Amino acid sequence: MPRSGVLKKTNPKSSYFADAREKFKEHRLAVFGLAVLTALVVIVVFAPMLFPLDPYTSDYFEFGTAPSAKHPLGTDAVGRDLLARLIYGGRTSLFVGLTSTLISLLIGVPLGLTAGYYRGWWETLVMRLADIFMSFPAMVLILVLVAVVGPSIWSVTVVIGILGWTQFARLVFANVLSVREKEYVESAYAIGTKDFTVLTKYILPNSIAPILISMTFRTAQAILMESSLSFLGMGVQPPMASWGNLMNEALSITVLSQKPWIWAPPGIALVLIVLSINFVGDGVRDALDPKMRI
Amino acid sequence: MKQRTRRLRMLVLPVAALVILVGSAAAQSAKPRVVTIAMTNAWDTMMPVNTNSNYGLLVYDQIYDRLVVTKADGSFAPRLAKSWSVNAASTAITFTLNEKATWHDGKPVTAHDVVFTAQLYSNPAVKALARYRLNYFAGTDDAGAELSPGSIAVKAEGDYKVTFTFKKPIFADTVIDQWATAFFVIPKHIFQGKTPAEINAPTLWAKPVGSGPFRYEREITGERMELVANKDYFLGAPDFDRLVIRIMPSASLLSGLISGEVDIIAGGAMGSISLDDWPTAQKQANLVTESIPTLNYQTLIINTQQPYMTQRVRQAFNMAINRRVLVDALLRGQGVALMTPISPASPYFNQKLKDIPYDPVKAAQILKEEKFPFDKELVFYVPSGNITRERTAVLIEQDFEKLGVKVRIQTVDFPTLMNNMRSGTHDFGIIGSGGTLDPAESREMVSPTSTVNFSRLTSTVLTDIIDEGAAKLTFATRKPFFDKYQEKVAELSHMPYLYTTNALMAYSKRLSNVSAVDFSRLNWRVWEWKVGN
Numbered sequence: 001m002p003r004s005g006v007l008k009k010t011n012p013k014s015s016y017f018a019d020a021r022e023k024f025k026e027h028r029l030a031v032f033g034l035a036v037l038t039a040l041v042v043i044v045v046f047a048p049m050l051f052p053l054d055p056y057t058s059d060y061f062e063f064g065t066a067p068s069a070k071h072p073l074g075t076d077a078v079g080r081d082l083l084a085r086l087i088y089g090g091r092t093s094l095f096v097g098l099t100s101t102l103i104s105l106l107i108g109v110p111l112g113l114t115a116g117y118y119r120g121w122w123e124t125l126v127m128r129l130a131d132i133f134m135s136f137p138a139m140v141l142i143l144v145l146v147a148v149v150g151p152s153i154w155s156v157t158v159v160i161g162i163l164g165w166t167q168f169a170r171l172v173f174a175n176v177l178s179v180r181e182k183e184y185v186e187s188a189y190a191i192g193t194k195d196f197t198v199l200t201k202y203i204l205p206n207s208i209a210p211i212l213i214s215m216t217f218r219t220a221q222a223i224l225m226e227s228s229l230s231f232l233g234m235g236v237q238p239p240m241a242s243w244g245n246l247m248n249e250a251l252s253i254t255v256l257s258q259k260p261w262i263w264a265p266p267g268i269a270l271v272l273i274v275l276s277i278n279f280v281g282d283g284v285r286d287a288l289d290p291k292m293r294i
Numbered sequence: 295m296k297q298r299t300r301r302l303r304m305l306v307l308p309v310a311a312l313v314i315l316v317g318s319a320a321a322q323s324a325k326p327r328v329v330t331i332a333m334t335n336a337w338d339t340m341m342p343v344n345t346n347s348n349y350g351l352l353v354y355d356q357i358y359d360r361l362v363v364t365k366a367d368g369s370f371a372p373r374l375a376k377s378w379s380v381n382a383a384s385t386a387i388t389f390t391l392n393e394k395a396t397w398h399d400g401k402p403v404t405a406h407d408v409v410f411t412a413q414l415y416s417n418p419a420v421k422a423l424a425r426y427r428l429n430y431f432a433g434t435d436d437a438g439a440e441l442s443p444g445s446i447a448v449k450a451e452g453d454y455k456v457t458f459t460f461k462k463p464i465f466a467d468t469v470i471d472q473w474a475t476a477f478f479v480i481p482k483h484i485f486q487g488k489t490p491a492e493i494n495a496p497t498l499w500a501k502p503v504g505s506g507p508f509r510y511e512r513e514i515t516g517e518r519m520e521l522v523a524n525k526d527y528f529l530g531a532p533d534f535d536r537l538v539i540r541i542m543p544s545a546s547l548l549s550g551l552i553s554g555e556v557d558i559i560a561g562g563a564m565g566s567i568s569l570d571d572w573p574t575a576q577k578q579a580n581l582v583t584e585s586i587p588t589l590n591y592q593t594l595i596i597n598t599q600q601p602y603m604t605q606r607v608r609q610a611f612n613m614a615i616n617r618r619v620l621v622d623a624l625l626r627g628q629g630v631a632l633m634t635p636i637s638p639a640s641p642y643f644n645q646k647l648k649d650i651p652y653d654p655v656k657a658a659q660i661l662k663e664e665k666f667p668f669d670k671e672l673v674f675y676v677p678s679g680n681i682t683r684e685r686t687a688v689l690i691e692q693d694f695e696k697l698g699v700k701v702r703i704q705t706v707d708f709p710t711l712m713n714n715m716r717s718g719t720h721d722f723g724i725i726g727s728g729g730t731l732d733p734a735e736s737r738e739m740v741s742p743t744s745t746v747n748f749s750r751l752t753s754t755v756l757t758d759i760i761d762e763g764a765a766k767l768t769f770a771t772r773k774p775f776f777d778k779y780q781e782k783v784a785e786l787s788h789m790p791y792l793y794t795t796n797a798l799m800a801y802s803k804r805l806s807n808v809s810a811v812d813f814s815r816l817n818w819r820v821w822e823w824k825v826g827n
Contacts, residue, residue: 056692057692058619058688058689058692060616060619060623061623063623063624063626064570077570077624077685078624078685078688078689079623147707147710150704150706150710151705151706152704233678233705237702237703237704237705238676238684238687238688238691238703238705239688239691239692239703249570251545251681252545252568252570252571253545253548253549253552253571253574254548254570254571254573254574255570257574258574
């Protein structure tokens with residue numbers, strides 16, 4: 001954890017981001033998280049390019065077998081290689097996590113920004129809409145929406161993305177409320193700078209830090225949501241692999257108690273990636289927090 | 295003084311110990327003997343004829359009586375009717391009721407109750423989703439509704455004989471299988487004089503008076519029903535005091551059996567051990583396991599109205615399915631490959647029909663010859679909820695990919711699947727059926743006017759053969775038509791049939807005299823079960 005109680009000297013000539021990088025490096029868990037995350041990303045992105053992995057073809061002589069030299073993590077109930085499916089499942093998780101967060105960001109940031117800047121009826125509309133969205137149990141709402149549009153990797157990604165906008169909107173809104181009162185913003189008004197320029201040049205850059213932090217946590221949340229949906233059979237469609245649908249096999253007491261190689265690897269991978277992203281998020285938060293800088 | 299106290303203690307302590315022992319032994323002997331049966335879905339109503347679901351039948355079967363029950367081999371066994379006969383022209387069937395049968399309130403069950411039940415259920419003002427089962431009888435329309443008040447052709451001949459007259463000569467076994475085995479008789483003295491609105495209200499059925507082996511005690515909606523033994527049951531009192539019917543997810547059935555929370559499962563589609571759990575179930579010291587052949591089947595649906603789905607293309611897909619992998623590897627031998635809806639367990643199975651050979655090379659060749667659009671992505675709807683069926687779809691998708699065909703699996707809930715396939719947006723679909731001993735059971739799936747004609751056939755060639763066969767009055771005269779039907783099904787390949795699965799049954803060793811083989815025929819005979827310690 002950060003040693004926030006220890007005062008450290010910083011180079012007065014160093015930049016804000018250089019300082020932040022130094023601060024991040026001091027956060028051991030964040031560095032560990034970043035290392036694990038990088039390793040996982042490298043594996044799931046590059047391993048299929050380097051090794052002949054086939055997550056879709058059944059080995060007719062190896063249905064539900066234990067780990068072996070031929071299949072290092074065993075095979076699933078229809079003879080597909082579980083190592084290959086684990087790696088391809090990681091691609092699904094990362095894709096859903098990152099893309100849905102991007103969607104949330106693209107919806108939430110402009111809405112929060114304009115609601116905080118213009119205030120009035122627009123603020124009321126956006127913020128009450130956010131309240132309405134947040135008052136629904138997210139998982140139930142996602143289940144219903146995915147059921148309506150039909151489960152697929154795209155529908156899951158878009159639905160999770162759309163429902164995540166409130167987090168960014170409220171965060172940016174709160175930040176804008178304080179930033180818009182600053183002298184440099186008032187100076188910009190005084191010299192007749194247009195609203196769009198004020199928003200993008202003076203206000204938005206000052207909200208980047210909380211947005212970055214929120215993005216990491218939202219990515220972790222989205223990965224968990226996709227896995228939950230796929231576990232329930234409402235996520236990515238077969239034969240596509242996902243860590244959630246790999247763990248779905250553990251619904252059987254036999255698989256749960258006697259075949260840990262089926263559900264433990266995706267479970268561990270999921271825990272590792274979510275923890276890593278959260279650690280990185282913690283580190284980014286501490287690094288970018290001006291109150292923790294001397 | 296001390297000595298007296300010690301003596302008193304020596305006297306009191308053994309007496310107290312004795313009292314505790316006797317008390318606990320008495321409590322032990324007074325403890326009710328409970329059997330818990332689990333199924334995977336709840337009953338949807340307490341009105342026995344107002345449902346199309348089988349889950350309610352397990353409940354009704356304990357509270358009420360049916361005229362007849364079916365056994366696994368296709369034969370019928372007495373229940374409320376101790377015997378029955380069909381007239382020479384095969385236009386009427388007469389049931390002789392068991393004179394010992396009484397309602398739970400002590401009144402006798404008579405032929406007048408049977409007549410009243412038939413009249414009540416044929417009344418179109420009464421809610422009865424399964425009314426169609428009455429459509430065999432004169433005085434009813436195609437939906438089984440009476441043509442005028444009391445017009446259904448049923449007549450009591452004395453107190454214990456009742457005759458039903460058919461619309462036309464018919465193979466009586468069909469009527470018994472389709473109607474009598476699901477005809478739960480209700481007490482006239484309870485329902486007489488009630489208006490249809492009162493009868494349709496659930497309150498009248500909430501605390502039912504039946505004649506079955508158990509009396510209703512209480513229920514927790516969607517979770518359990520508790521019944522107490524009817525010690526006066528005319529076919530023999532149950533060997534235990536209480537029957538609890540529990541609703542459990544299928545994934546929890548085995549753990550429930552292992553822990554002793556559940557004694558037995560309902561069997562068939564209503565609750566069987568999953569294939570994944572079967573080896574574990576077989577290893578349990580406290581369980582009896584049985585793998586029972588059934589009449590159920592799974593079938594691939596091909597949308598025949600897609601311009602590229604010609605008969606030759608469908609035949610190519612049919613021969614591209616590796617049924618051996620499905621049965622040997624996926625089902626681990628707990629099933630049989632099928633070419634038609636009629637399973638080898640049925641007497642109507644066509645022994646001469648050759649298996650469709652697995653030949654992906656020839657299949658690919660046919661597709662090329664037919665100029666199949668290989669660049670098109672075909673939509674394959676798969677209903678969620680049955681893990682074996684979902685895995686089957688994955689294997690079939692791989693079989694078709696080997697031909698160079700692109701297939702996109704879309705897993706949806708069953709109502710969505712039905713809607714999508716009715717609107718014809720599919721190329722393939724996969725569904726299952728419980729199957730029956732009636733060889734005409736699959737008629738609805740191939741009738742151009744049916745709402746479940748998912749392969750969207752427009753020709754009546756199959757229904758014509760079925761109708762011709764069904765009109766014959768003996769097994770020997772019916773069989774050639776159903777042999778022909780099976781040959782035509784294989785030729786048309788509109789629905790490549792895949793396999794029939796065994797019902798994987800398990801029950802506690804404390805139970806005996808359980809005829810699990812009959813469970814998939816919805817025949818449990820719970821009162822015959824013996825309960826050990």
